Amino acid sequence: MITKNELDKLVEKYENPDFIKDDPVQFIHRYNDKKDIELAGFIASLLAYGSRKQFIKKLDELLVDIAQDEPLNFVQNFEPEIIGDFNYRFGKPVDFISIFKILKELYNTSDGLEELFKCGYKQNKLFETVVYYFYKRADKNVGQGFYHMIPNPDNGGAMKRMCMYLRWMVRKSSVDVGIWNFMKPSELYIPLDVHVGRISRQMGLLTRKANDFKAVIELTNKLKEFDLEDPIKYDFAMFGYGVNE
Numbered sequence: 600m601i602t603k604n605e606l607d608k609l610v611e612k613y614e615n616p617d618f619i620k621d622d623p624v625q626f627i628h629r630y631n632d633k634k635d636i637e638l639a640g641f642i643a644s645l646l647a648y649g650s651r652k653q654f655i656k657k658l659d660e661l662l663v664d665i666a667q668d669e670p671l672n673f674v675q676n677f678e679p680e681i682i683g684d685f686n687y688r689f690g691k692p693v694d695f696i697s698i699f700k701i702l703k704e705l706y707n708t709s710d711g712l713e714e715l716f717k718c719g720y721k722q723n724k725l726f727e728t729v730v731y732y733f734y735k736r737a738d739k740n741v742g743q744g745f746y747h748m749i750p751n752p753d754n755g756g757a758m759k760r761m762c763m764y765l766r767w768m769v770r771k772s773s774v775d776v777g778i779w780n781f782m783k784p785s786e787l788y789i790p791l792d793v794h795v796g797r798i799s800r801q802m803g804l805l806t807r808k809a810n811d812f813k814a815v816i817e818l819t820n821k822l823k824e825f826d827l828e829d830p831i832k833y834d835f836a837m838f839g840y841g842v843n844e
Contacts (some may be wrong), residue, residue, distance in 0.1 A: 613836065713781070757811055
């Protein structure tokens, strides 16, 4: 098994501003306003699957060309026709229209995503509260793309992109912005995908074969043995290990 010292060295090497330019986290560093940051991060997390090159290109199209680099203004004044034929893989225009209509209601009637996530956290139903908020308000004609971008935690999946989004919002580092303080970094879950699952098994950190939420819990608990207060910093170590290998 890899040692804490080896992991810490990889974190030190890879958790730095150079990481930002090739990662979807880059989009939250483009803005200064808190609500612009959290909205850009949420939108980026929805599309962060498949080819990194392709989804970063699509996020540029969505946030720069369509939203005019004003995420909050775009959401609060959203009209369906502005989406046009924008799509990405499973996500069709109708799916994006529904998501932005829901975000419009959320930001025009409340304090936005932070309040929604905080409500879920206090009820000990962090993912469920957020997901069901969207599900209850989804247009009836949404398709697979809507439910892929906002997956149901009841299905037992890893919830990778939502875990990643929370890492961005809660941790404070040279990469993560840490603008939410209703929960501690020690309470975050590792963003687990096929790559992280494979690397963590090579490191001897994960025994479960499936990349599901049970594996997320197992790996997160193992990482807490290395750093109880900030276990998710090792997300960078596993990325670095993958690059080295």
